[in-house]
Amino acid sequence: MTVTTPAPPDALERPTGPSLSPSRAADFKTCPLLFRYRTIDRLPERATADQVRGTLVHAVLEHLFDLPAAERTPEAAAALVAPQWSLLLEQEPELAALFDEAVTAEPVLDQMPSAEGARLAEFLRGAGALLEGYFAVEDPRRLEPAEREALVSTLVDDALLIRGYIDRLDVSPAGDLRVVDYKTGGAPREAFEGRALFQLKFYALVLWRTRGVVPKVLRLLYLKDAEVLDYSPDAEELERFERTLLALSEAIERAKRDHDFRPKPSRLCDWCSHHAFCPEFGGTVLPYPVTPVDTPAEVSADPLG
Numbered sequence: 001m002t003v004t005t006p007a008p009p010d011a012l013e014r015p016t017g018p019s020l021s022p023s024r025a026a027d028f029k030t031c032p033l034l035f036r037y038r039t040i041d042r043l044p045e046r047a048t049a050d051q052v053r054g055t056l057v058h059a060v061l062e063h064l065f066d067l068p069a070a071e072r073t074p075e076a077a078a079a080l081v082a083p084q085w086s087l088l089l090e091q092e093p094e095l096a097a098l099f100d101e102a103v104t105a106e107p108v109l110d111q112m113p114s115a116e117g118a119r120l121a122e123f124l125r126g127a128g129a130l131l132e133g134y135f136a137v138e139d140p141r142r143l144e145p146a147e148r149e150a151l152v153s154t155l156v157d158d159a160l161l162i163r164g165y166i167d168r169l170d171v172s173p174a175g176d177l178r179v180v181d182y183k184t185g186g187a188p189r190e191a192f193e194g195r196a197l198f199q200l201k202f203y204a205l206v207l208w209r210t211r212g213v214v215p216k217v218l219r220l221l222y223l224k225d226a227e228v229l230d231y232s233p234d235a236e237e238l239e240r241f242e243r244t245l246l247a248l249s250e251a252i253e254r255a256k257r258d259h260d261f262r263p264k265p266s267r268l269c270d271w272c273s274h275h276a277f278c279p280e281f282g283g284t285v286l287p288y289p290v291t292p293v294d295t296p297a298e299v300s301a302d303p304l305g
């Protein structure tokens with residue numbers, strides 16, 4: 001289900017103005033050259049099994065809430081894995097390349113003795129383990145989310161369009177908002193926590209500006225570790241965050257004008273696909289594209305999350 005939160009009327013009609021998604025903003029903070037390769041050059045990146053498993057688990061959790069509350073059991077979630085995987089393969093057949101060959105839309109695991117079948121089985125088992133992690137920290141029978149996979153956007157300072165997808169938004173009877181984000185990555189958590197909180201503050205700012213309510217809780221659910229991290233922002237903090245985003249947007253526009261996107265090595269380089277074109281890894285920076293394929297409204301899932 002996709003729900004679009006009302007934005008200023010002209011916001012979504014401004015395809016050429018500066019705009020930011022949490023992922024792309026975090027990319028620029030992480031490494032300007034990574035931002036350039038992803039957002040301007042649009043270099044292809046092959047999805048990792050962790051990323052695709054994350055997409056699958058997000059889809060299962062989204063559709064779990066289509067069921068009546070009493071039926072949202074671990075067994076019901078496990079039963080959604082194969083059909084959701086089939087749907088993903090229908091939408092993106094190239095994902096089958098993760099297992100090289102012979103990944104069918106209706107996998108019958110015990111009839112696939114090949115290495116590919118074993119890799120698929122391991123992949124699906126991993127999805128099941130993440131769902132177990134989910135049930136260890138939440139009981140979905142007791143929840144009725146207000147929105148799932150909700151696209152939210154707003155215009156900041158009449159100049160910058162910010163937008164992104166929220167995994168889940170819970171609203172209490174008193175009107176308190178809780179923003180929930182599922183983290184499924186296999187990467188060390190501490191390497192990504194700052195990035196994850198940045199993402200949640202981004203959503204909190206959009207909700208505050210569009211609904212006039214500061215979300216009471218920003219919740220990260222780490223499914224692999226079966227852990228919950230709650231954070232409560234306040235209005236002053238979100239105001240500061242807004243100024244940070246405006247400064248970041250100005251820095252991005254400056255970098256585009258000067259074609260100056262420098263590499264900034266960090267632990268996150270381990271997850272970067274562009275070593276061949278990065279001087280930090282002995283590569284040569286690609287010439288700046290003559291016609292940049294800029295994507296200001298990029299809202300894709302965070303490949304590092």
Ligand code: SF4
Nearest residue numbers: 031263264269272278
């Ligand atoms: S390898 Fe590291 S420094 Fe180089 S582009 Fe990727 S993230 Fe940036």
